[in-house]
Amino acid sequence: MLNKNLTLGEFIIKNQASFKYSSGELSSLINSIRLAAKIVNHEVNKAGLVDIIGETGGENIQFERQQKLDVYANEKFIKTLINRNIVCGIASEEEDSFISINSIDKNNQNKYVVLIDPLDGSSNIDVNVSVGTIFSIYRRKSKIGSEVELDDFLQYGKDQVAAGYIIYGTSTMLVYSTGNGVNGFTLNPAIGTFYHSHSDLTIPENGNIYSINEGNYLQFPQFVKKYIKYCQEEKNDRPYTSRYIGSLVSDFHRNMIKGGIFLYPETFKNKKGKLRLLYECNPIAFICEQAGGSATNGYKNILDIKPTSLHERIPFYCGSKKMIKDLQNFL
Ligand code: AHG
Ligand code: MN
Ligand code: MN
Numbered sequence: 001m002l003n004k005n006l007t008l009g010e011f012i013i014k015n016q017a018s019f020k021y022s023s024g025e026l027s028s029l030i031n032s033i034r035l036a037a038k039i040v041n042h043e044v045n046k047a048g049l050v051d052i053i054g055e056t057g058g059e060n061i062q063f064e065r066q067q068k069l070d071v072y073a074n075e076k077f078i079k080t081l082i083n084r085n086i087v088c089g090i091a092s093e094e095e096d097s098f099i100s101i102n103s104i105d106k107n108n109q110n111k112y113v114v115l116i117d118p119l120d121g122s123s124n125i126d127v128n129v130s131v132g133t134i135f136s137i138y139r140r141k142s143k144i145g146s147e148v149e150l151d152d153f154l155q156y157g158k159d160q161v162a163a164g165y166i167i168y169g170t171s172t173m174l175v176y177s178t179g180n181g182v183n184g185f186t187l188n189p190a191i192g193t194f195y196h197s198h199s200d201l202t203i204p205e206n207g208n209i210y211s212i213n214e215g216n217y218l219q220f221p222q223f224v225k226k227y228i229k230y231c232q233e234e235k236n237d238r239p240y241t242s243r244y245i246g247s248l249v250s251d252f253h254r255n256m257i258k259g260g261i262f263l264y265p266e267t268f269k270n271k272k273g274k275l276r277l278l279y280e281c282n283p284i285a286f287i288c289e290q291a292g293g294s295a296t297n298g299y300k301n302i303l304d305i306k307p308t309s310l311h312e313r314i315p316f317y318c319g320s321k322k323m324i325k326d327l328q329n330f331l
Contacts, residue, residue: 001199008034008174008185008194019161019178026137026162028086029112030176033135036080037166037174038192040073040118040133044168045189047125069125070094073118073133081114088140089113089148091310093279098310100147109145112161113138113152117279120165121247130169132249136283137162153310157282157303164287165249175201175253177290203293206322207259208240211251219267223298223330227263230330248275252284252318256291261319261327265298273297273315277307281316294324298331 006014012027019026047069074094081087082101088110091098101108117134124131139161140152164176172187174194184198210231217225231240243260245251251262266273275281285295285302295302295318302316317327 002196004195004197006196008196011183011185011196015178015180018180023111025086025111026178028084029081029114029137030162030164032080032084032086033077033114033164033166034174034194035084036077037133037172038187039076039080041166041168041172041187041189043072043076044069044119044125044131048128070119070122074116077116077118077133077135086110087112087114088144089152091115091153091278093117093276093311098148098150098153102145102147111139111144113140113148115153115278115283117276120249120280121245124245124247129245129247130167130250131247132168132253133166134249134280134283135164136160136278136286150310153278154307156306157277157285160282160286160303163283165253165283167249167253169250169253173197173253175287177287179290182287182291201256201291203256203288203291203320204259205292205320207255207261207320209243209255209258209260210240210263210323211242211244211255211260212263212265213244213246214242216265216267216269219269220265221298223327224263224265226330227327230326248280248284252288255319256288256293259320259323261317261323263327264316266315270313272313274313275316277302277305277312277314278310281314281318282307284316285318288318292321293319294321295319296324296328298328 012030016027074092088101089098115136120134121131138155142149142152162178167173173184175184182201184201185194186197187194264275281302288295297315
């Protein structure tokens with residue numbers, strides 16, 4: 001049963017034993033993400049205020065600072081993870097290459113690598129719309145104590161030991177899974193504590209929301225065009241509704257709660273799709289499957305795709321199982 005007085009910190013300790021590789025290391029890692037999330041949350045919440053209070057710097061400096069929130073979030077997550085000495089490698093959407101902690105600290109003996117999209121949907125910040133952070137955690141494949149290698153990051157999505165996201169929305173939530181279902185925690189900003197608000201999150205088997213940037217319609221592959229028409233057909237006795245925020249985290253979160261499908265196909269402009277396999281698709285697909293949904297590039301389950309490069313992009317379809325199946329029928 002859900003105990004809403006349980007904090008995220010208490011939940012992590014309570015569930016530590018059920019991790020596949022039981023060790024305090026993964027717990028500390030999630031704890032560090034929790035800490036960085038609170039720091040970034042504080043800054044994201046101030047985004048609209050900096051122009052008004054503007055206590056330091058001129059207007060221009062404030063404006064630039066706001067534009068650079070994704071750089072800020074990137075630095076905060078990376079610094080927190082390095083300072084707490086709990087990972088051996090970090091890859092971020094905002095960095096060209098991965099960071100090997102052993103090049104900073106020769107004695108580092110950690111087992112986990114983290115991949116992160118520090119601020120997802122950052123173009124929404126200026127207009128006060130929800131943004132997020134997405135993270136993905138793997139055990140390293142190379143020898144403990146040595147420098148991490150590219151292959152430590154290019155692992156199958158199904159080999160993630162944990163994944164999750166933070167949504168800076170009407171309330172701030174942290175949602176994650178270590179492969180035993182999905183749990184959600186809501187931040188009480190007054191005391192800076194995340195409480196267990198959503199136990200064992202599941203995505204409805206079927207839904208009626210489709211989320212896609214329809215402005216790109218003419219560029220979509222045939223099967224996606226057909227699927228959209230199917231969603232809009234009058235003869236469909238349960239007409240679908242279209243909802244698109246433009247922040248993957250928020251669009252996915254809504255669909256997980258209400259039942260729906262998220263689509264980001266390849267377009268003329270983004271021939272391989274827009275979303276990044278390692279920082280966006282894999283962690284969201286992991287959560288989606290853990291919640292009972294599916295995620296595919298159309299032909300293959302996302303979690304069964306072998307990544308070939310750090311910043312690889314891929315067409316992405318995920319959500320309620322039945323809706324993904326219906327989409328694939330148009331292929
Ligand atoms: P990011 O802000 O990390 O670059 O990600 C933006 C992504 C994703 O959050 C969203 O689903 C998608 O871009 C929206 O793209 P369009 O504006 O092309 O619809
Ligand atoms: Mn993103
Ligand atoms: Mn981003």
